[in-house]
Amino acid sequence: MEKQKIMTIARLIRDSGSNVAAKLAEHEGVSRQAASAWLSKLKRDGLIASSGTGRGISYSLPTLKYAVKEYPREGLSEDVVWRELGAPIVQDLSNNVRGIWHHGITEMVNNAIDHSSSETVHLSIYQTILDTTVIVTDRGEGIFKKIQRALNLYDAREAILELAKGKFTTDPDNHSGEGIFFSSKMFDEFWIRSGILRFVHDDDEAPDILYESDEDVVGTRVVMRLNNDSPRTTKEVFDKFALPEDFSFAKTIVPVRLAQHEGEKLVSRSQAKRLTRRFERFQTVVLDFTGVEEIGQAFADEVFRVFKTAHPEITMTPIRMSEAVQAMIRRVQIST
Ligand SMILES: Nc1ncnc2c1ncn2[C@@H]1O[C@H](COP(=O)(O)OP(=O)(O)OP(=O)(O)O)[C@@H](O)[C@H]1O
Ligand SMILES: [Mg+2]
16 A cells, blocks of 8 residues: 555544544545455554444554663763664654654753753653654653743743743753754644643644643653654754854744733733843744734833834734734834
């Protein structure tokens, strides 16, 4: 069976394990019998699994390759982890996909080594026919608490905003603060869980999301997932956020709603200052207003008039504005 058809089937199964034969028949324009025959073949080959019978049959994607190991952090090097655990599992995938895994695994393991102060670093890797998932876990202080402490932030949730903006590091002598910013954009799904907070990047066109949950994760857990046939390259991600003549990145997309705590409206100058902190490091700042219904006059004035007047060299581009947000921004800009 061609690779592409197998991946189509795997995607259908990932979306939902039930009624797969019918959906596949419709998708490929073939009879249900033909679709069922393909599914039986893939099942015999061990690439998909099923439970139940007849119309109640449900398909799933079994783990085909798997690796797990806990390393002592002291003396560990990210290259060793890559060669020993990562590289063997992704060796049959295309160059661009291997490149992304090399980047993501070494950056996230390096973070656990250099920033977590944990005793151990734990990795698990799973691969199905469709995708590969890597989880890097340490039992240290926790990324959001560490950033909160370093910046003296009132709330650990603000740490996520700093990460989304990029170029943030608590160790400027040894680091540049680019690891999470770029890695998160290379994967189909990228999460960081620590304490009760979760930072999620799962779609280049959508803003990063902050979730809160009841579960309290000790240390830091990073989850990266990438489709095995992804066409993305590391270079494409670096280029998208860098100007050609510049070796470091100069553009950032900031999800404005991360500056908004639960139940809050964006109204005050202090909220605006929280948002614009460190914008100076970028030439272009795209402000994504998804999930923000309205903003107050003081907030808009601080970002789009006061800050802009003080930093004429920075291009600020608001996108995905509601009518109310657009009207408020226009109003403060007219008054300059
Ligand atoms: N596992 C971790 N535990 C605690 N803090 C972390 C962890 N990973 C990252 N951090 C914090 O998040 C910050 C940003 O990480 P990121 O990888 O983006 O940049 P960096 O490691 O500082 O620089 P670079 O990756 O460019 O070398 C770090 O400076 C550190 O404060
Ligand atoms: Mg790093």
